[in-house]
Amino acid sequence: MPAPTTLELLWGSPDRPRRGPKPSLTLERIVAEAIDLADAEGLANLSMARLAERLGCAKMALYRYLPGKTELIALMLDTALGVPPENTTAPSDSDPEPWRTYLRPWTETFFTRVVAHPWGHEAATGVRPMGPNELAWLDSAVGALHGTGLTAAECFDTVVLLAGHARSVAQQTATAGEDLEGGLARELGAVLSAQAERFPHAAAAFAETMSGTAAETGRDNALAFGIDRILDGLAALIATRV
Known part of the structure; x- marks a missing residue:
């Protein structure tokens, strides 16, 4: 019997009959253990051999469930993402922008x-x-924009823009640690302090930014600020369609 494809593994395929005793592993357990391993040590250190060691089985036993690492990573990504938040909003006098x-x-x-x-x-x-x-994440976000007057392409592009912003900030956070803006401030502050005459506008703006409280300056607000600006621009575009 041919090995299942990535699509079959992601979306489910008819049960494959097996002879003998019930297997001790399940695909769900394999994927969950692989996620734990990748969370702890990174994707580069994920291998079928390492995974089999953690699961206490032979490496070849894993191939009864999936063809290889490529298919495994696809399952890991979809499982780790989980389901999107439920959309319970609807147009009302108190909320004229339920999509926002x-x-x-x-x-x-x-x-x-x-x-x-x-x-x-x-x-x-x-x-x-x-x-x-x-796909549920994509569908829920596109569905929230239904009835706004945006074209289908604009709805898809909006989702790409929001997801891209979230991924960008997340990637920077993963590199710099939780205090992303604090780390950047320390590095940038040292340079601007020494080069204030050469870069006066940046130096002045940085000094003003660092002079107030987090609430006043927008400190640690990169994600929220970006979301709001994207949605503000979207609102302006939607207003032209009414």
Whole structure:
């Protein structure tokens, strides 16, 4: 019997009859252990041999469930992403922009999931099949924009823009640690302090930014600021369609 394809593994395929005793492993357990390994040590250190060692089985036993690492990573990515937040918003007098009410937590939740699994940055690149969870994220965000007057292409591009912003901030966070802006401030501050005459505008803006409290200056607000500006621009575009 031919090995299952990535799409069959992501979306499910008819049960494959097996003889003998019930297997001790399940595909769900294999994927969960692989996610734990990648979370702890990165995707580069994930191998079928390492995974088999953690599961306490022979390496060849894993190939009864999936053809190899490529298919495994596809399952890991979709599983780690999970399901999107439920959209319970609807147009009302108190909320004339239900799409904004939903897309903000949609992006924040997406950011949280991505930050929890930094290896997903590498796994999500390139042309690849999408699983049910990833497609549910796309569908829920596009669905929130239904009735706004945007074209289908604009709806898709909006989702790409929001997800891209979340991934970008998440990737920087993974590189610099939780205090992303603090680290950048220390590095930039040292340079601007020494080069204030050469870069007066940047030096003045930086000094002003660092002079107030976090709430006043927008410190540690890169994700929220970007989301709001994207949605503000979207609102302006939607207003032209009414």
